[in-house]
Amino acid sequence: MHPATVPAGLPRPVAAGRPPGWRPWPRVLLSVPMTLLVALLLGAPAALGATPAVGMLRIASAFDPQSMDPHAVALLYHARVAFQIHDALVNRDADFKLEPALATRWQMTAPATWRFFLRSGVRFHDGSAFTADDVVFSIQRAQGPTSQRAFTLKGIRSVRKVDALTVDFELDAPDAVLPEKLLQVAMMSQAWSQKHGVEKAQDFNGKQETHAVRHANGTGPFRLVAYQPDVQVQLARHDGWWGRADARNGNLAGVTFLTIRSDATRLAALTSGEVDLVPDPPFQDVERLQRDPRLRVVAVTDLGTQYLAFDQARDELAGSDVKGRNPFKDRRVRQAVAHAVNTDLIVQKVLRGQGTPTGSFIAPLVDGHLPELDRRLPFDPARARALLTEAGYPGGFSVTLDCVNIAWREAVCQAAAAMLSQVGIRTQLRSAPTNQFFPKLTQGTASFMEFGWTPQTDPWTTLNGLFRTFDPAGGGTFNAGRYSNPQLDALIDAVRTEPDLTRRRARVGVALRLIHDDLPLLPLYRRKLNWAMASRVQATPWPSDTVELRWVRLR
Numbered sequence: 132m133h134p135a136t137v138p139a140g141l142p143r144p145v146a147a148g149r150p151p152g153w154r155p156w157p158r159v160l161l162s163v164p165m166t167l168l169v170a171l172l173l174g175a176p177a178a179l180g181a182t183p184a185v186g187m188l189r190i191a192s193a194f195d196p197q198s199m200d201p202h203a204v205a206l207l208y209h210a211r212v213a214f215q216i217h218d219a220l221v222n223r224d225a226d227f228k229l230e231p232a233l234a235t236r237w238q239m240t241a242p243a244t245w246r247f248f249l250r251s252g253v254r255f256h257d258g259s260a261f262t263a264d265d266v267v268f269s270i271q272r273a274q275g276p277t278s279q280r281a282f283t284l285k286g287i288r289s290v291r292k293v294d295a296l297t298v299d300f301e302l303d304a305p306d307a308v309l310p311e312k313l314l315q316v317a318m319m320s321q322a323w324s325q326k327h328g329v330e331k332a333q334d335f336n337g338k339q340e341t342h343a344v345r346h347a348n349g350t351g352p353f354r355l356v357a358y359q360p361d362v363q364v365q366l367a368r369h370d371g372w373w374g375r376a377d378a379r380n381g382n383l384a385g386v387t388f389l390t391i392r393s394d395a396t397r398l399a400a401l402t403s404g405e406v407d408l409v410p411d412p413p414f415q416d417v418e419r420l421q422r423d424p425r426l427r428v429v430a431v432t433d434l435g436t437q438y439l440a441f442d443q444a445r446d447e448l449a450g451s452d453v454k455g456r457n458p459f460k461d462r463r464v465r466q467a468v469a470h471a472v473n474t475d476l477i478v479q480k481v482l483r484g485q486g487t488p489t490g491s492f493i494a495p496l497v498d499g500h501l502p503e504l505d506r507r508l509p510f511d512p513a514r515a516r517a518l519l520t521e522a523g524y525p526g527g528f529s530v531t532l533d534c535v536n537i538a539w540r541e542a543v544c545q546a547a548a549a550m551l552s553q554v555g556i557r558t559q560l561r562s563a564p565t566n567q568f569f570p571k572l573t574q575g576t577a578s579f580m581e582f583g584w585t586p587q588t589d590p591w592t593t594l595n596g597l598f599r600t601f602d603p604a605g606g607g608t609f610n611a612g613r614y615s616n617p618q619l620d621a622l623i624d625a626v627r628t629e630p631d632l633t634r635r636r637a638r639v640g641v642a643l644r645l646i647h648d649d650l651p652l653l654p655l656y657r658r659k660l661n662w663a664m665a666s667r668v669q670a671t672p673w674p675s676d677t678v679e680l681r682w683v684r685l686r
Contacts, residue, residue, distance in 0.1 A: 186384030201317030217317035444613035499639035527555020
């Protein structure tokens, strides 16, 4: 689907915008054979078209990981790469349950103290030993103001080395699920970081360039060979990886992640055998790919949810024709948006049925999910107009909707913009590449935006990351609209510190009902995740839309 195409049955938007200076790829460039195009981009001979070396996996996605610094960015497309290179203290098994990684075991030694026992004999890719000093350094680095992982570590007062292979986490209050929060906190080498001047995480929003942006030194199953932003990431098997003897392991010798934004070009590379795996095939092509005998399509239920976010911080809605007021601060306006967007039709027409409309802010796989909250406010344009009138906007208002410039995301945004314009919310779409879009999310600078969130199975990280009042120390890092509710903040903090899991789930339920009623975000749908791959690839994606490359096999 071309990004500008609205499927039949959906209203067309009143206006659709592009970022200043946007230009489509020249047709001559799109006509260049993929082999030659990538070879030209890389400055390397036959980078893609040559027969791959034995054990080499080639993955093509529309998204670039943005940085190799494991603490600087907290995006799905970053995690897909970073956690092949880096390990955390804990990981997940094939059933998505918690399992040991760089920590072999852990225990609560006091109400507000956890002790982690580290794996012996682990070495970084540069050959240096992994010790408790690296854990202390890594946690402190991840807690820093430029780290996008700090929001998961709220409540950790200090990390203390007990001996070379033991660390204590001192908390400001009891936390029964601390190990879950360490899942995507990468362990880095203190010595390597000091040598290269990267003791602090890259300031991604400030577009800082550091050594850690293009270089990495982890303990994971793959080591970084090269990173060329918006082109490719090359990884090689790390033979000295501590988990190499695991019977679950596959046989990959290396992996190349290619960034190919064009859907048609990405799929052409897959069907021609020039790439082996596409984790984001266009929805309209899934059925065709399933019929191709050379390919396999593996599907799992998405752990994440797509949302619309409203600016609720500024007194005047930026770029709107309503002056001196911010309509989104009124819950009736947010409800009007919910009634105006026909998510069932969007899922049917844009996603080709490959999704589930939802009114819930968390998926069923997340602990504390309440099935009754899956019900959405019904599609009802007349009710939307009435709510706008009640709120004091009988003539509606104009607003800009920010969206990332990936085809299916743009198509969803265009459909939503057209529906909103029909009830008087005159919506102009502004699409941008990921390196421009995501800073708007974390800086809270957009008036209205569409984004997705892939959570942990524990609900606290979602509650704290999306809904808590923004706090540079680690609250509301991804609170795009800078929504603030002191009652909800207290509930979120109570969830973090409640040691009894039954009472904790009850508090989660109270928080979710409050969020459902107040509508600080509008949940839209959960995708069905389809991964298209060559028949020779044996891989199973997780519901987090990632794949453990350590387990992938090539036949």
